[in-house]
Amino acid sequence: MSTVSGAYGKGGTPDTTTRPTKSAVRNVQEQMAAWKNVDYTLIPIFSILIGGVTVFLIALTVGDWDYWADWRDRRWWPLVTPFSLIIPAAIFNYFFWKRFRLPIGATAMILGYMFGVWVSRYMNFHIFANFPMNFVSPSTFIGMGLLLDCTLALSRSFFLTGLVGAFLFAIVLYPLNWVTMAPFHVPVEYNGFLVTVADLMGYQYIRTAMPEYVRIIERSTLRTFGEAVTPLTAFFAGFVTLLNYYLWVWIGSILTQNRWLTRLI
Amino acid sequence: MKTMKHIRYGSWGALALAMLLTLVGPFYSPAAEAHGERAQQASLRMRTMHWFDTEIQPRKVAVNETVHVTGRFMPSQWWPEHIRSVEESAFMNIGVPGPAFLRIDSRVNGVPMIRSTRFHLGKTYEYDVLLKARAPGRYHIHPVISVEGAGPIIGPAFWVEVTGDQKDFKHTITTMTGNVINPETYAMSTILWWNALWFVIGIAWLAWWFRKLPVIMPRYIKVEELGDDANQLITIPDMIVSALFFGFVMLVIAGGYFWANYQYPITSVLQTGKVEVEPLPQPPQMVEVEVNKATYRIPGRSFQVEMTVTNRSPRPVQVGEFNAANIRFINNKLLNVKAQEKDDLVAATGLRVDNPPIQPGETRTITIYADDALWETYRLTSLINEPDGRFAALLMFFDDQGTRYMQEIGGPMIPSFG
Ligand SMILES: [Cu+2]
Numbered sequence: 001m002s003t004v005s006g007a008y009g010k011g012g013t014p015d016t017t018t019r020p021t022k023s024a025v026r027n028v029q030e031q032m033a034a035w036k037n038v039d040y041t042l043i044p045i046f047s048i049l050i051g052g053v054t055v056f057l058i059a060l061t062v063g064d065w066d067y068w069a070d071w072r073d074r075r076w077w078p079l080v081t082p083f084s085l086i087i088p089a090a091i092f093n094y095f096f097w098k099r100f101r102l103p104i105g106a107t108a109m110i111l112g113y114m115f116g117v118w119v120s121r122y123m124n125f126h127i128f129a130n131f132p133m134n135f136v137s138p139s140t141f142i143g144m145g146l147l148l149d150c151t152l153a154l155s156r157s158f159f160l161t162g163l164v165g166a167f168l169f170a171i172v173l174y175p176l177n178w179v180t181m182a183p184f185h186v187p188v189e190y191n192g193f194l195v196t197v198a199d200l201m202g203y204q205y206i207r208t209a210m211p212e213y214v215r216i217i218e219r220s221t222l223r224t225f226g227e228a229v230t231p232l233t234a235f236f237a238g239f240v241t242l243l244n245y246y247l248w249v250w251i252g253s254i255l256t257q258n259r260w261l262t263r264l265i
Numbered sequence: 266m267k268t269m270k271h272i273r274y275g276s277w278g279a280l281a282l283a284m285l286l287t288l289v290g291p292f293y294s295p296a297a298e299a300h301g302e303r304a305q306q307a308s309l310r311m312r313t314m315h316w317f318d319t320e321i322q323p324r325k326v327a328v329n330e331t332v333h334v335t336g337r338f339m340p341s342q343w344w345p346e347h348i349r350s351v352e353e354s355a356f357m358n359i360g361v362p363g364p365a366f367l368r369i370d371s372r373v374n375g376v377p378m379i380r381s382t383r384f385h386l387g388k389t390y391e392y393d394v395l396l397k398a399r400a401p402g403r404y405h406i407h408p409v410i411s412v413e414g415a416g417p418i419i420g421p422a423f424w425v426e427v428t429g430d431q432k433d434f435k436h437t438i439t440t441m442t443g444n445v446i447n448p449e450t451y452a453m454s455t456i457l458w459w460n461a462l463w464f465v466i467g468i469a470w471l472a473w474w475f476r477k478l479p480v481i482m483p484r485y486i487k488v489e490e491l492g493d494d495a496n497q498l499i500t501i502p503d504m505i506v507s508a509l510f511f512g513f514v515m516l517v518i519a520g521g522y523f524w525a526n527y528q529y530p531i532t533s534v535l536q537t538g539k540v541e542v543e544p545l546p547q548p549p550q551m552v553e554v555e556v557n558k559a560t561y562r563i564p565g566r567s568f569q570v571e572m573t574v575t576n577r578s579p580r581p582v583q584v585g586e587f588n589a590a591n592i593r594f595i596n597n598k599l600l601n602v603k604a605q606e607k608d609d610l611v612a613a614t615g616l617r618v619d620n621p622p623i624q625p626g627e628t629r630t631i632t633i634y635a636d637d638a639l640w641e642t643y644r645l646t647s648l649i650n651e652p653d654g655r656f657a658a659l660l661m662f663f664d665d666q667g668t669r670y671m672q673e674i675g676g677p678m679i680p681s682f683g
Contacts, residue, residue, distance in 0.1 A: 035479030042481055043471070073535050100484040101498040103507065104474050111467045114460070129363045130400055130431075134453045142463035146470055146514045153507035156496045172515075175522040179459045182525040183452035185532035187441040191370070191377035195536045200438060201448050203379050205364035206396075211356035211411030213381040217537040 043108065051112020054088045055120055058113070064210075067125065069135050069184045070202030072177070073217045074229045079237045082170035085110075085141055086241045089169065090248035091255065093148055094158065098253070103153035110145035114138065135201050139177045144169045158249050166245035170237040174230060305419075307648040308655065310590035312343040313351070314410055315659040315673065316420040317588055321406055326398045328429035331369065334359065334394040334408050338420065342387040343657035343675040349414030354539070356381045359394055360407035360419055365427070366396035367436060376542040384410070387673065388544030398427040399434050405608065421591045424606060442531050459521065466514065473506050551578035552623075552662045552670040557630065559656060561649065562681045567636040568656075572674065574623055574631055580664035581622035587615075587635045589658035590645055594635040599663060612637035622665070649680040 058066060061084040065077040092105030117138040125136035151165030152158070184198035195203075203212070218229075319336035326332055340351045357371050357378040371378040371394040384390060392408060404427065408420040437445050474480065488495045553575040561568050568589075576582050586602070587594040594615035595602045604611040615637035623629050640646055648654050657675030664670075 032479060035482040038481050039475060039478050043475070070535060099488060100481060101488050101495050102474055102480070102484065103499075104471055107467050107470050111464070111471070114464065114467075118460075131364055132449045132451075134451055134456055135448075137453075137456045137460075140460050140463045142467040143514050143518055146467060146510060149470065150507045150511035150514070153499060153503060154511065156499065172518050176518045179521040179525045180452065180456045182529040182532055183455065185534065186444070186529055187531065187533040188438055189441055190379060193377065193379055193536070194441075194533065195379065196533050197438060197440065197446070197448070197451065199379075199536050204367045204369065204436075204448070206359055206361055206366060206368050207364075208358060208360050208362075208409065208417070211358050211381065211413075211417075212379070212537070213354050213356055213411075213413045215535075215537060217535045 047108050047112030048115065049112070050088060050092060050109045051114070051116045054085070054109060054113040055116040057088065058084060058117070064214075065216075066139055067121075067136060068198075068202060069137075069181075070196075070198035071215055071217070072139070072181055072198075074174075075218050075233050076216055078170075078174045078230075078233050079240070081139070081141075082144065082173050082237055082241045083244055085144070086166060086169060086244050087248050088113075089145060089148055090166075090245045091252035093152060093161070094249045094252035097152055097158075103149040106145035106148040107142065108145075110141050114140065114142060131205055132201075135198075135205065137180065139173075139180070141173070141176075143176045144172060147172065158246075162242050162245045162249070166242045167238040169245075170241035171234040173237070174234060306651060307590065307645045308345060308651050308653060309348070309418075310643075311645070311648070312341045312345055312655065312657040312675065313348075313412075313415075314418045314420070315339045315341060315588060315657075316408065316591055317659060317661075317671075319408065319421040319423075321423040321425060323425075324423060325426045325428070328398050328401060328427060328431060328434050330398055332366070332396045332398065332406070332425055334396065334406060335392065336408060336420070337389055337391050338384075338408075338410065339389050339659065339671075339673065340384050340386045341657045341675070342673055343655060344386055345653060347653070349412060350386075351384045351410065351412045351415075351418075352386060353383060354381050354413035355384055356411045356413075357392060357394070358409040358411045358417065359396065360409045360417070360422070361396075361404050363400075365398070365400040365402060365404055366406075367399055368394065369397050370395040373542050374545060376540055378540070378542075380538055380540045381413070382540050382542050384542070385544055388547070389671075390542070391545060397436070398425075398429075399436075400431045401427045401429055403427075419591075421610060422608065424608070462517070466510075466517070470510055473503075473510075548670075550672075552576055552582055552672055554660060554672045554674055556674050556676045559676055559678045560681050561640075561646070561678055562683075563646065563649075564683070565636065566638060566640045566646070567634055568640065568678075569632055569634045570674065571630065571632045573628060574662075575628040576623040576625055578664060578668075578670065579625055580666060580668070581624050582662040582664045582670060583622040584616070584618045584631075584633055584660060585663040585669075586661040587633060587658055588661065589635070589656065590643065592637075592639050592643060592645075594637060610639060610643070612639050615639070648678060654678055 062081050065071045065080055071077060088109050089106040092109045094105065096102040096105035121136050121138055122133065125131050126133045147168045148161065148165040152161040155161055155164070185196045188195050188197055188200050190200055316336060316338050321332060321334050323332065344350055357373050359366070359368060371392070373382070373390050373392045394408065404425050405422045406425050407422040410418045412418060434449070436448060438448050439445050484498065487498060491497065555573045557571045557573060559568070559570045583596070583599055585596050585599040592610045592612060593602065594612045596616040596618045597614045598618070602611055603613050615635055617634040617636060618631070620629070620631045648656060655676060656678045657673060660672050660674050662670040662672070
């Protein structure tokens with residue numbers, strides 16, 4: 001580690017005089033080339049790997065709320081999803097900032113996740129299980145990761161990133177996905193019932209293992225707020241996501257301490 | 266070093282496995298393989314739902330053609346105490362592997378079953394589920410009552426063969442706004458361009474930070490060197506670009522939201538709730554049955570029930586069928602019922618009734634014997650190993666004109682080993 005740091009002197013300009021003598025890297029050009037290779041390999045691998053882990057995490061915690069168009073309700077999906085997704089977002093937002101001063105952790109993780117989840121939905125839900133792709137397409141979260149990373153770049157403070165970025169991370173989920181949800185919330189009259197396109201597709205495309213009553217739709221005791229359900233849920237989700245962000249930045253700070261890193265390398 | 270590598274490969278393997286499980290995890294259809302019902306506890310199968318008059322027609326269709334799944338069921342009065350009752354929350358379901366069929370309509374006693382409902386113990390219900398074939402294949406179709414907290418109660422099945430090509434499948438939904446949509450592809454282009462747009466914006470953000478390589482190693486070193494002053498690595502152009510991205514992202518989100526509201530001005534929220542369905546009117550009870558003793562003789566695979574029967578009907582009656590856990594034991598001296606196909610659970614000669622018909626007004630003690638290898642095949646014998654070893658079954662009497670009188674019987678079952 002020390003030889004490498006010596007090779008890229010104090011002001012950031014390469015110092016050829018202190019280059020390692022017994023190394024595969026013999027000059028600055030080769031050093032730069034080797035470092036470029038680090039970028040070429042590390043970033044895609046990181047994104048795919050962390051994205052895959054996040055696919056796993058979201059499957060375990062959000063699960064059906066994100067699998068099906070007829071599960072994205074106003075109350076649970078916009079609460080459970082950001083609360084869960086902020087965990088890897090906070091860790092990698094922290095890690096890339098702390099180690100590289102790069103405000104890219106959340107976006108890179110979510111890009112990897114989106115790639116993985118599209119492959120998963122397409123292969124498993126569409127090709128294998130034969131559901132129409134529109135009914136099982138994932139929600140998009142990329143805008144949420146960008147807001148978190150941009151806030152960090154602008155504020156350079158985890159406190160402010162939590163307060164503004166993590167809060168926005170949660171509350172934009174619903175409007176961000178309304179573009180692809182609205183078509184499925186168009187009302188349909190079916191045998192004297194008012195249903196949405198999503199409800200009707202959920203009924204017609206048979207899921208033997210998912211009887212109607214297992215959908216956790218709008219289950220809550222706080223029904224008195226009437227029309228204000230969506231903004232109220234969003235505000236509440238913003239608040240808990242903010243707290244969860246702080247928690248996982250703190251955990252991330254323990255997980256990404258130098259001693260782990262040096263031990264790994 | 267070698268062990269280190271092994272550990273690393275090991276954890277990579279575990280991770281890969283975990284990811285694989287995530288990918289295939291959500292598919293757990295109990296009806297994917299035929300006769301998942303065999304796996305259920307015998308007492309659950311016997312004492313939950315009595316299915317009868319099951320019919321699935323036609324058995325051979327092309328893509329786009331429809332199939333009716335019809336029949337009747339009666340929730341058992343001996344419903345097990347240790348599982349949630351069908352009187353709380355239940356859903357009329359269909360057991361097929363995935364959306365090979367579309368459920369166009371489903372009714373119980375004429376009431377549409379898009380919602381969950383509840384059924385009453387000991388009452389009779391009549392169902393009719395209309396399916397439209399979507400994917401070619403051969404399917405074992407079961408009517409299913411899903412009971413909240415108790416799981417699927419699977420009814421008798423028949424094989425249906427679907428011919429043709431899924432590419433020819435056609436289906437439309439007419440919305441209340443007057444649009445006729447094709448649910449197979451509906452809004453897919455919107456989903457694709459919206460997702461693609463965000464991928465582009467996300468990648469553009471990464472491209473800004475990686476516009477001049479190498480980045481990772483030099484920045485790592487500089488952050489180490491600068492320590493508390495590392496924030497100076499974020500330059501003024503970085504700040505400007507971050508502010509632009511922040512504003513642009515907010516703008517795109519707001520723009521998308523208003524665009525969607527403009528495109529789809531009339532929307533509703535996901536619907537849920539319950540419907541109520543009245544049971545069929547109960548016919549007056551013409552045949553009364555009281556079980557005296559029920560024994561299962563293990564060596565002979567013979568289930569025998571001694572009971573006292575009172576005939577209040579105007580004509581002589583005889584036991585024609587004993588229906589337990591979806592298996593129909595038939596008294597072949599009275600009825601000619603044969604298995605329609607290999608997996609049709611009919612024991613055509615499985616019910617032995619030695620007594621003569623019971624005359625009008627007569628009360629008599631009779632014994633019936635349900636003997637068939639199906640007891641073993643369908644693991645009903647495991648009843649003797651269960652904590653609450655009681656049985657329940659549907660007994661069908663017929664008079665000399667073919668009128669059917671049904672009576673549910675049940676009670677403790679005593680095994681006999683000799
Ligand atoms: Cu089957």
